Amino acid sequence: MKIVSKIDELRLQISQWRQQGLKIAFVPTMGNLHAGHISLVAEAHRHADKVVASIFVNPMQFGAHEDIDNYPRTMENDQQQLIAASTDLLFTPTPSIIYPKGLDKQTYVEVPNVSDGYCGESRPGHFRGVSTVVCKLFNLVQPDIACFGLKDYQQVQVIQTMVEDLSMPIEIIPVATVRETSGLALSSRNGYLTQEQLKIAPALAQNIQWLAKEIKTNNDFIGLAKKAASYINNAGMKTDYIHICHARTLQPASEDDKELVILAAAHCGKARLIDNLQVTL
Ligand code: PAF
Numbered sequence: 001m002k003i004v005s006k007i008d009e010l011r012l013q014i015s016q017w018r019q020q021g022l023k024i025a026f027v028p029t030m031g032n033l034h035a036g037h038i039s040l041v042a043e044a045h046r047h048a049d050k051v052v053a054s055i056f057v058n059p060m061q062f063g064a065h066e067d068i069d070n071y072p073r074t075m076e077n078d079q080q081q082l083i084a085a086s087t088d089l090l091f092t093p094t095p096s097i098i099y100p101k102g103l104d105k106q107t108y109v110e111v112p113n114v115s116d117g118y119c120g121e122s123r124p125g126h127f128r129g130v131s132t133v134v135c136k137l138f139n140l141v142q143p144d145i146a147c148f149g150l151k152d153y154q155q156v157q158v159i160q161t162m163v164e165d166l167s168m169p170i171e172i173i174p175v176a177t178v179r180e181t182s183g184l185a186l187s188s189r190n191g192y193l194t195q196e197q198l199k200i201a202p203a204l205a206q207n208i209q210w211l212a213k214e215i216k217t218n219n220d221f222i223g224l225a226k227k228a229a230s231y232i233n234n235a236g237m238k239t240d241y242i243h244i245c246h247a248r249t250l251q252p253a254s255e256d257d258k259e260l261v262i263l264a265a266a267h268c269g270k271a272r273l274i275d276n277l278q279v280t281l
Pocket residue numbers: 028029030056058061130133134152155
């Protein structure tokens with residue numbers, strides 16, 4: 001695996017592959033990799049000749065009260081996992097390479113509507129940071145396809161909408177969430193959980209599953225979501241939100257909608273966990 005941190009080194013390798021007519025897939029990450037990320041690399045290999053990954057802890061998507069300095073950085077271990085997954089190229093830029101003028105003077109990309117509620121509401125500015133960095137990384141890597149994990153369902157919709165709205169010639173491939181046997185979705189944030197909290201945290205996925213079953217026979221979506229929130233709280237977490245939404249627009253689901261997604265976030269100790277489930281009625 002080739003590792004580059006400078007833009008001209010990245011562009012040189014990409015243009016060589018382009019001249020050879022090779023198809024390029026991209027897996028952007030913030031590092032601290034786990035099996036969920038590696039499943040993205042595996043999926044990328046199914047669609048392309050070369051797989052590029054990036055590791056960049058993006059300051060623009062962290063809020064003022066969110067501790068970017070303590071975000072886990074495990075570069076050595078990440079590189080070993082990417083090598084084992086046959087990644088061809090790893091891009092590891094610094095903040096000054098991505099944002100040479102500083103965050104305040106940086107042009108940004110903001111995707112309306114799908115960015116607004118849920119995590120967008122709990123983390124103001126977060127999706128602006130995500131869409132800006134992903135747009136920038138897409139312009140640098142110029143991939144044919146890019147893989148994103150469905151655990152971050154709202155993020156996938158934001159990026160899909162950005163690609164459509166800005167006519168980017170990139171196919172977005174959503175990849176299924178990888179879970180522990182307890183049902184807990186794999187996440188870098190699980191590293192913040194104590195042994196005791198690891199026993200509580202699967203209640204998030206379990207109550208989403210419960211809700212998915214209930215909405216098949218009961219269309220009181222708001223009442224059911226409230227119940228699920230109280231079950232999650234009773235399990236020892238603090239629900240941030242749980243909503244039943246239209247799977248593409250993310251608007252609150254109406255009785256006639258058939259393609260739905262349940263979106264949820266809850267605090268478990270120091271960790272804010274998110275999860276979701278798509279449901280077809
Ligand atoms: O999902 C993530 O790890 C990040 O939001 C992403 C897409 C790499 C952008 O920084």
